Amino acid sequence: MEEVYAWIAESDENLGLFREFKRIWDLAEYGIRYPESPSVDLEWELLRNRLDQVPRVLELFPLKQTSNQRLHSFSATFMRYAAILIFTTLMSFFFVQEYYQSIEMIVQEPVLREISTSRAERGSVMLSDGTRIVVNSESTLRIPNHFGVDKREIFLQGEAFFDVAKDPNRSFMIHVNGATIEVLGTRFAVKSYPEEDEVQTVVEEGVVAIHSLEAGLTDRVMLTRGMVANLDLAKQEIVTRSLKDLAGFLSWKEGFLTFDQTPMAEVARQLERKYDVDVLFASEDIEEMKLTAVLKSRSITNVLSVISTSLGLSATLEEDRVLFDHVKLYKDGKPSGIGTMIETVVTEE
């Protein structure tokens, strides 16, 4: 990689060229769209009308394409483009800036790829070093195009489980909400949603080091198997403890919801993320109620039924809105149908 820097430093021309490539690259990152995109509703309506029609002819093109459409091999002309390929190579070295200060100015930001999950979505990511990541709902991972020579760095917002491939020469660093979590190769989960002002780390295997300059934690806090650390960014403190129910903390990977004396306010956030609903409380004291449950069902009606039953609440699901309320009594003294029974107004599904 020194060679690449040397190439840039070699002449002003190279430096200028590199600077231009970087500028184009960054600008193109913004993307464009066609202003008159068709209405998806209309397009769906058109398609829906065709779904049940029996195809008259097999009017569709074959999905496989013929070999003459393949791109040619560029190996012969490869060398001609050598100079510009340096650019792609350079992407690996954006993190190593210590030695070449003159170049540092243009190489400030690494080129990153962003992966985001929406509400009710989870995903798996595989990286070139063999690391696997499970990303929970409403989370964003930013991953460089290339890792550095002495570290592997990525950025997280939200919740993710990491199975980091061992590489004693390159530690793996996760930057999350003002904290840095560093490992060599191990399995652990990190959670930090923007609204929480907290970074939670749960270790399934190996050793994990946490430090946070922002929270004044310059010394690393080491975590081992079965431990959880909660870094409170506002109070600038980190609390570690051993977990009895490690699996519970990591069960979201399998699509389960696990609560252990969890306040309903937090339960609500998790339901919102997992099922893409809005959760409302009829009175504030419900937010403080604590729930302990393992919810394996995929169906939100089942899940709401379990929660409302165990807390003696009522839960109403209307379209994509959930309302938790205290069970109200009818004049005859019977509960108003909810609490043990869930009242649901489900539209089509």
Added chain:
Amino acid sequence: MDMNPSEDPVLISFVSHTDQTLVERIRQGDRVAFERLFYKHHQALFQFALSMIRSRENASDIIQDVFLKIWRNRQNWYIKVDVNVYLFQAVRNQCLNFLQSHKARHQLEKRFLDELQTVPEWVPEDAELDEKKSYQIKQIWQIVESMPEKRRMVFHLHKKHGLSYQEIAQVCDISVRTVENHVAQSLQYIRAELEQIQLPKKKILF
């Protein structure tokens, strides 16, 4: 000096579990799941098809056909790649077939060829950008439009749709190295074109 990028790009793949669940449900004939899949991917696929064939009507038709085909063959819809990659793949193949058959059929029809040469009026996705930056972004993407079809496709997939090199290789049925080559050559081309645009302005100064 080693001219090959020393490492593969870090991001190899991203698989949405939710999309996988949708595929399973669609296979069982779940229409709600099918609708979700359509809504989730329609926008990106339309933009991609448009960048390939430059005709709004035909881009719409192609997306419709891809989804119709999925629905009609739903019982046998087993895919090995991520749904996102699969859909881009299907749209790409459909577009290539479309171009091939129409170019052959309408070789003499000037109107059609003209239409294909009409560059769509792209606008930057981020409306908050300042005017200068927004102009530059537009300029870059307009240059991209004048690139050869395959290179344009790779560039769009990478920079606009955020697919990894690995995923683009799957979509386009080429090697990761070739994808890298296309990206590198695109950059070189854009730089040269930008220079061309800026040259006449400099001359005025003399």
